[in-house]
Amino acid sequence: MTKSTLLDQLNWRYATKKMDATKVVPQDKLDVIIEAIRMTPTSSGTQPFELIVVTNPDTLAEIQKAAGDQAQITDGSHLLVFAAWDNYTDDRIDEVTDLNVAARGDLPMLNAYYDNLKSNYVPRDAEVNYAHAARQAYIALGVALVAAAEQQVDSTPMEGFDPSKVDEILDLSERGLRSVILLPLGYRDASGDWLLPMKKVRKSAETMVSYVA
Numbered sequence: 001m002t003k004s005t006l007l008d009q010l011n012w013r014y015a016t017k018k019m020d021a022t023k024v025v026p027q028d029k030l031d032v033i034i035e036a037i038r039m040t041p042t043s044s045g046t047q048p049f050e051l052i053v054v055t056n057p058d059t060l061a062e063i064q065k066a067a068g069d070q071a072q073i074t075d076g077s078h079l080l081v082f083a084a085w086d087n088y089t090d091d092r093i094d095e096v097t098d099l100n101v102a103a104r105g106d107l108p109m110l111n112a113y114y115d116n117l118k119s120n121y122v123p124r125d126a127e128v129n130y131a132h133a134a135r136q137a138y139i140a141l142g143v144a145l146v147a148a149a150e151q152q153v154d155s156t157p158m159e160g161f162d163p164s165k166v167d168e169i170l171d172l173s174e175r176g177l178r179s180v181i182l183l184p185l186g187y188r189d190a191s192g193d194w195l196l197p198m199k200k201v202r203k204s205a206e207t208m209v210s211y212v213a
């Protein structure tokens, strides 16, 4: 296999269990991770999620309670909350169309494309649309995990929380959003993290990959 910095970074990163509460991720590194999230590709370019960056200690403590007391939420310096649209609406898709028109000009095919998207998405059940939006947020999570590793910032992807409680804490329903995933950022506590010395566990490529040649 060709040597790959990316693979080295993916081996370096791990779902950190214990972060050093005295260390803070510098703004320039945070900016890179956020920009990587912003640049994430999404279905039809709708980017149907928002990112909430939480550093307020009281809010972090409340979220931690809603997440089984996971320590990384308060030991990390920043908590990224990926919050997906609760539904697709005409207005939301029109905003995407406007963004396209502003960047690329008022091409007839653009309007036709997004009109078609609206007629397909908007009548669907809100839960189906939310699930689709949440999948886009997961793509951004993957990109964020890689970006954090590239910046030598530790992170822990988290599904282990009560989304309805986090929605309430952050007033997300009022904004038509639902929390999907949490990502604390910080620095590993090298002597205090039981997971750090452990080997990575991954299926073999033979198990996971098949070829149709």
Ligand SMILES: Cc1cc2nc3c(=O)[nH]c(=O)nc-3n(C[C@H](O)[C@H](O)[C@H](O)COP(=O)(O)O)c2cc1C
Binding pocket: 013, 014, 015, 016, 017, 070, 156, 157, 158, 159, 160, 161, 200
């Ligand atoms: C979507 C997702 C949700 C996860 N939820 C949690 C969680 O709530 N708490 C936690 O400590 N780890 C969580 N993990 C970490 C996984 O257990 C971990 O990524 C996996 O075992 C692979 O190990 P590694 O990330 O250390 O390489 C989650 C990972 C993903 C991708």
